[in-house]
Amino acid sequence: MNTAYRTHKNRMFQHYSVFNSKEEALEHPYPEMNKEEWTHVCDLFTSEEFQRRSAINKENRAKLKIVHTSGARKKWKCYSCSTSQRESHTLKWRFFAEVLGTKAGYVRGLGCSVRSVGSSSSVSFVDLSRKLEEARLQIEEMRARQLEYEALLIKRSDMEQTMLEHL
Numbered sequence: 001m002n003t004a005y006r007t008h009k010n011r012m013f014q015h016y017s018v019f020n021s022k023e024e025a026l027e028h029p030y031p032e033m034n035k036e037e038w039t040h041v042c043d044l045f046t047s048e049e050f051q052r053r054s055a056i057n058k059e060n061r062a063k064l065k066i067v068h069t070s071g072a073r074k075k076w077k078c079y080s081c082s083t084s085q086r087e088s089h090t091l092k093w094r095f096f097a098e099v100l101g102t103k104a105g106y107v108r109g110l111g112c113s114v115r116s117v118g119s120s121s122s123v124s125f126v127d128l129s130r131k132l133e134e135a136r137l138q139i140e141e142m143r144a145r146q147l148e149y150e151a152l153l154i155k156r157s158d159m160e161q162t163m164l165e166h167l
Contacts, residue, residue, distance in 0.1 A: 016045050097125075 012030050019025040022042050029038035044050055061067075 012041055013045060016042060022046050 015030050016025050019028065025042055026039060029035055
């Protein structure tokens with residue numbers, strides 16, 4: 001929610017920054033915003049506190065050599081935390097999906113309005129597990145046949161040797 005607010009505020013400020021003065025900006029309000037609300041927003045953008053914080057933030061961003069959004073964490077710590085968090089996060093969602101099921105056509109955790117193609121993951125999970133079991137059975141059968149063929153090859157080579165000895 002905070003990201004949506006910051007993004008909206010940034011878009012309003014970009015719209016405000018196009019104009020040379022506050023009066024000119026007041027004549028051209030932000031789309032889908034009435035003049036009274038736009039007046040309050042313009043007052044915010046022209047306030048001394050906003051201007052002071054904006055100047056400080058510009059200076060601080062100019063000092064950065066590497067731009068990242070990790071906060072106070074060290075880079076290596078952020079990476080190691082993110083991998084362990086990702087692993088535990090995926091396990092939690094797997095259990096969640098197994099227990100409660102999934103909504104057909106929706107991919108959880110991939111952002112706003114991302115839709116999957118095909119059926120729900122619980123149905124596809126059942127199908128995939130069934131196919132996996134069938135593949136395992138086929139592999140076992142093939143291994144058994146391979147062992148039989150190897151035994152037959154050994155018998156054949158033994159028979160050929162005995163035939164050669166008798167000749």
